[in-house]
Amino acid sequence: MVRTIEATRPISESIPTPPKIKVSLKINGDLKQLQIAPWTSLLDLLRDTLDLTGTKKGCDHGQCGACTVLVDGRRVNSCLTLAVMKDGSEVTTIEGLMADGKLHALQQAFIDHDAFQCGYCTPGQICSAAGLLAEGKAHTAEEIRELMSGNICRCGAYPNIVAAIQQAMSAMGGNS
Amino acid sequence: MINFQYARPNEVADAVRQIAADPRARFIAGGTNLLDLMKSDVEQPSRLIDISRLPLKSVEETPDGGLRIGALVPNTDLAYHPLVESRYPLLASAIMAGASQQLRNMASTGGNLMQRTRCYYFYDIATPCNKREPGSGCSAIEGLNRMHAILGTSESCIAVYPSDMSIALAALEATVRVMGPGGERTMAFADFHRLPGDTPERDNNLEPNEIITAIELPPQGFAKNHSYLKIRDRLSYAFALVSVAAALEMDGEAVKEARLALGGVAHKPWRVEAAEAALAGQPANEASFAKAADIVLSGAKGFEHNAFKIDLARRAIIRTLTQAANGTPQSQSSKKIR
Numbered sequence: 142m143v144r145t146i147e148a149t150r151p152i153s154e155s156i157p158t159p160p161k162i163k164v165s166l167k168i169n170g171d172l173k174q175l176q177i178a179p180w181t182s183l184l185d186l187l188r189d190t191l192d193l194t195g196t197k198k199g200c201d202h203g204q205c206g207a208c209t210v211l212v213d214g215r216r217v218n219s220c221l222t223l224a225v226m227k228d229g230s231e232v233t234t235i236e237g238l239m240a241d242g243k244l245h246a247l248q249q250a251f252i253d254h255d256a257f258q259c260g261y262c263t264p265g266q267i268c269s270a271a272g273l274l275a276e277g278k279a280h281t282a283e284e285i286r287e288l289m290s291g292n293i294c295r296c297g298a299y300p301n302i303v304a305a306i307q308q309a310m311s312a313m314g315g316n317s
Numbered sequence: 318m319i320n321f322q323y324a325r326p327n328e329v330a331d332a333v334r335q336i337a338a339d340p341r342a343r344f345i346a347g348g349t350n351l352l353d354l355m356k357s358d359v360e361q362p363s364r365l366i367d368i369s370r371l372p373l374k375s376v377e378e379t380p381d382g383g384l385r386i387g388a389l390v391p392n393t394d395l396a397y398h399p400l401v402e403s404r405y406p407l408l409a410s411a412i413m414a415g416a417s418q419q420l421r422n423m424a425s426t427g428g429n430l431m432q433r434t435r436c437y438y439f440y441d442i443a444t445p446c447n448k449r450e451p452g453s454g455c456s457a458i459e460g461l462n463r464m465h466a467i468l469g470t471s472e473s474c475i476a477v478y479p480s481d482m483s484i485a486l487a488a489l490e491a492t493v494r495v496m497g498p499g500g501e502r503t504m505a506f507a508d509f510h511r512l513p514g515d516t517p518e519r520d521n522n523l524e525p526n527e528i529i530t531a532i533e534l535p536p537q538g539f540a541k542n543h544s545y546l547k548i549r550d551r552l553s554y555a556f557a558l559v560s561v562a563a564a565l566e567m568d569g570e571a572v573k574e575a576r577l578a579l580g581g582v583a584h585k586p587w588r589v590e591a592a593e594a595a596l597a598g599q600p601a602n603e604a605s606f607a608k609a610a611d612i613v614l615s616g617a618k619g620f621e622h623n624a625f626k627i628d629l630a631r632r633a634i635i636r637t638l639t640q641a642a643n644g645t646p647q648s649q650s651s652k653k654i655r
Binding site for chain 2: 159162178179180201202206215216217218222223269272278281283284287288289290
């Protein structure tokens with residue numbers, strides 16, 4: 142027997158599709174002029190429109206951190222960000238961290254420390270760590286763990302992730 | 318998520334005009350809670366009014382020696398602001414106890430006050446919920462209610478208000494400045510959020526056509542003797558089972574003045590002035606703190622899965638007051654509770 146669950150409230154009729162909105166975004170250094178529907182998340186824009194699939198969709202509810210990117214240098218959850226609201230901003234994704242053909246210190250450190258197993262959370266971990274280094278508030282392993290708590294790793298590579306961030310931190314002149 | 322229109326006003330007055338013109342419109346600032354609710358179809362706005370660029374982003378000292386915090390100051394910026402760190406460390410600590418750094422970077426001060434409960438049934442549109450659908454019933458009262466309220470509940474709703482920041486703001490006696498079509502008004506923090514009663518659909522006393530413009534802190538910041546202790550299922554990035562904000566003004570070994578507010582236990586930050594009054598003039602010891610805890614929790618009522626919160630809250634109150642009296646506030650990175 143099939144049991145159906147009825148919503149206590151029917152989902153409202155969607156209103157007619159509004160026109161797409163002109164948005165200009167600098168993504169990994171390239172200026173993009175885009176036409177975006179207002180409900181497009183920054184995550185879906187990156188993955189589906191711009192084919193930048195390094196940024197991952199995990200939970201799509203801001204709980205896992207796989208979608209972390211930098212907007213104007215600050216780490217945010219791109220799944221809970223509407224792209225239209227970031228008109229005029231600079232976005233950096235995992236694809237944009239390399240410079241002059243060299244891996245970012247964090248990318249190299251994640252390889253050196255084997256700081257992943259399946260790798261799905263890794264782009265978010267690295268972008269989040271880049272934001273953490275820019276903030277300059279974490280100095281100890283304990284503080285790194287606390288300020289990285291928005292990035293979940295279901296493989297449990299946390300000790301190696303902390304070690305990788307500490308390596309990048311000293312390589313970039315910070316404390317560790 | 319349903320389709321919606323998008324607008325981006327440049328002035329506060331224009332934002333108020335736009336919200337007043339469309340009852341199904343919603344303001345969006347950080348979006349960390351609203352977009353999540355929209356993805357679950359709990360919120361189905363016809364129009365999002367993007368207030369994120371309104372000029373409400375400054376933190377300024379007020380003439381009386383207090384602090385005025387613009388409603389759009391991101392949580393991270395507020396927690397790391399030098400004046401907040403030095404004069405209102407209880408507030409900085411409570412902010413850092415909540416969410417993740419990504420979410421704190423996005424979330425605004427005003428939005429934090431407006432965040433809705435994380436009750437599972439409120440989020441699940443397949444279940445009855447009086448807050449989401451008035452009159453449909455409460456699924457939590459006889460359901461999975463481990464995270465739910467133990468104080469100020471009603472037969473309609475046992476949801477908790479999930480903020481950490483607001484618990485500190487309640488203890489610090491902040492005021493909320495709001496703007497509506499008729500101009501600006503201020504509300505005491507204690508009057509902002511509501512108990513569920515028979516209208517759990519209303520979280521707070523902000524009118525639908527009003528916008529929060531600022532939070533103001535009085536001069537007294539309790540910078541020497543304070544602590545924010547948050548007890549949760551994980552060490553980080555989880556909502557409180559119980560949290561306590563304690564702020565003391567000491568006179569040698571005795572308490573001169575006390576502030577005490579609880580999170581994770583009610584539909585609003587829970588503050589009992591009789592408990593604070595009972596501490597005034599008393600020695601700062603476990604017996605005094607236990608007496609205050611008993612006053613705070615005198616009307617507490619547990620449900621099937623959350624009765625443990627009553628004793629947990631009692632012990633957390635005593636511990637937090639001890640930390641505050643000793644001048645050893647709870648660290649939000651070291652999770653060791655001393």
